[in-house]
Amino acid sequence: MFILNPALPTPIYRQIQDQVRRLIAGGQLLPGGALPSVRELAEIHAINPMTISKAYSLLEAEGLLARQRGKPMTVAEHPPPHILASHQLQTILRDTIAAARQLGLSDAELIAALHAELNQDKDHE
Amino acid sequence: MFILNPALPTPIYRQIQDQVRRLIAGGQLLPGGALPSVRELAEIHAINPMTISKAYSLLEAEGLLARQRGKPMTVAEHPPPHILASHQLQTILRDTIAAARQLGLSDAELIAALHAELNQDKDHE
């Protein structure tokens, strides 16, 4: 369910946080739905259970997850607006545009590059 | 010249690294050209000179910058291929596409969103 890479400079707990946000925003995780247990994830990814618990706790503080003692963590019924797909996407796209500008690309060139990359993905399917 | 945000989880020296890479790849910084002095940048951004020196050193190890004691840091005459604009852009776009997929977007929706964001930029000019 998650793609975790301990070699990245981004901390593991933050990788989990980011992906849960996107999975909820994208509807892969529905309100009320249960998340994988910390022990299960810990075993699959060979990481410490507390690292996952930390990510879950931060997501709960963010209003994205709901905790009920003794039961699995669930997706909050009414996630706050700041994690809507549209907002997340906007944030990502702004970064992408800023990078492209620093690379000296025109708008048209950026769009062309995105098309190219999307088509290359298709070839590998 | 740089846009630095100490509040981000991304370390400052890494923010500098990323931006220098893009500025060289994009041609805003030409081979042989001098970079801003560490003390100047330190004062402008209110950060420690050593933080900038660290970024410069890492970029030198990467083959992007050349150092000559007592003189300003300069852009290397023959930067390695892995920092070409095309490579940088590909890396960024792949991240963007992966995020969009997790958000449940189709290719067409991603492209539409990029157009929308680019147009919104224009309005603010």
Add this chain to the structure above:
DNA sequence: CTTTGTGTATTGATTCTATAATACACATAT
């Protein structure tokens, strides 16, 4: 040679990240 401009080696303090081992609080099913 002195002044002023480079970058940086060294050291230290602090914070962050991840791990580990327990022990606990609660829910659910048997």
Add this chain to the structure above:
DNA sequence: ATATGTGTATTATAGAATCAATACACAAAG
């Protein structure tokens, strides 16, 4: 009641990452 399933608080440790302060080495201009 018991066994098994949740997540979590606690404490401790280890290592890495980050930033800061000082002192130094070199270059160029006066």
